[in-house]
Amino acid sequence: MDRLDMLKVFCAVVEAGAFSRAAERLSMSTSSVTNHVAALEAHFKVRLINRTTRSMSLTEEGRQCHAQALRLLADMGELESSLRDAGGTPAGVLRVDLPSVISRQYVAPALARFTQRYPELELRVTVGDRMIDMVEEGVDVLVRIGELPDSGLVARKLMSTRYVCCVAPAFLQQNGWPESPQSLDQFACLGFLNPRTRMVRPWKFSRDGEDSSHLPPATVRIDHVESMIEAAKAGCGIIQQMSVSLAPALRHGELAPVLTDWQAAGPDIFALYQPARRADAKVKVFVDFLVEIFTL
Incomplete structure (x- = not known):
């Protein structure tokens, strides 16, 4: 045996x-x-x-x-893949771990294009937001949002995000526009409840090179981003979330941005992989594919 x-x-x-x-x-x-x-x-x-x-x-x-x-x-697996790749076409199993918002809004809708390009690659995708040990869990490419630990991994930046305040257009027609972060106190706002700390995240702002934060009163607090966005689309109040999460609702006009002059920079999005995999063709083509998705 x-x-x-x-x-x-x-x-x-x-x-x-x-x-x-x-x-x-x-x-x-x-x-x-x-x-x-x-x-x-x-x-x-x-x-x-x-x-x-x-x-x-x-x-x-x-x-x-x-x-x-x-x-x-x-x-x-890396040895087998590199020997196959030496013959031309990337092949074998490629294991990828993605945050839920990145998987749902960006990668999953584009996967058909990738699989058609590389039919000999078998893609295995897991979806989660925790930082994992890539070697221990056998993951080839990891995508994460935010500050990166000093892990020794190669990090390729895919996108920058911003913190965007937005609300349903009907809400604006009925209640008017906020003119400053402090004026949010006069409007119905939804607070994001951090799932780990159970504390409401302060809203971040930046104007004329000065960063600030403000925590408007919130009668509704939610620890799930997608649910918060759905509530805002239904007219429940103003929210602040990362642009990467809000992109579809803003693009379709379901939410309208407010306080655009006060938008603060959000966390960056990175593709991570082990230095030893830098020359691995299947890792390279998938990371290049991610870059392509985020530059369209």
Whole structure:
């Protein structure tokens, strides 16, 4: 039994959380999956997984094996990909992790164009907003919004954002326009509730080179950006969010910008990948594709 295959099956079991679910994903029988893991344990002469009829958990040796197996399989995948790419067309599996707003509004609508260009690439996309360990989770390209940790990753800027105040056009007709950040106190406003701190985020402004913040009273506070935008479109009040989230509603006239002379710079959007993957053709073509999306 090939040890690389044993490691692949072992990692699939860890990812799936159960032998039966791993078997389904791998199109194998549960007994075959069990035999692969048992053979790996026999080879290393250690138990990797504690298992009962109801649950399973990794031993300390199992955690070490899983972490190193992921790196080994990633290196093998990179080697296979680079050798294929040397022949011309990028091929193989490309794993990408995207923030929800970037996936929904920008990447997903354009994916058909990418897959038609590179039919030999198999794209696996996960959507989330947490910073992850790319090596441990086997991700090739990561897109994130905001300040970046000192991770040693290559960062390619895709877009700058701005903080935009906006409201439904009907709301303006009925209530008039705010003239300054302080005048927002006289209008119905929606506050964004930070999901982690449960605190309302102050609104950011900039004018004549001076940055400031203001927190208008909010009778409605929401910790979900898309829900806040929908409420604003329905006339619930004025909101401030990043331009990247507001772009479709502004483009379709569902929301109108206000206090445009006071817009502050927002966080930048970056594509991240490991330095060792700089020459990987499949990483390069996808990052170039992201740049293309954000410059259209």
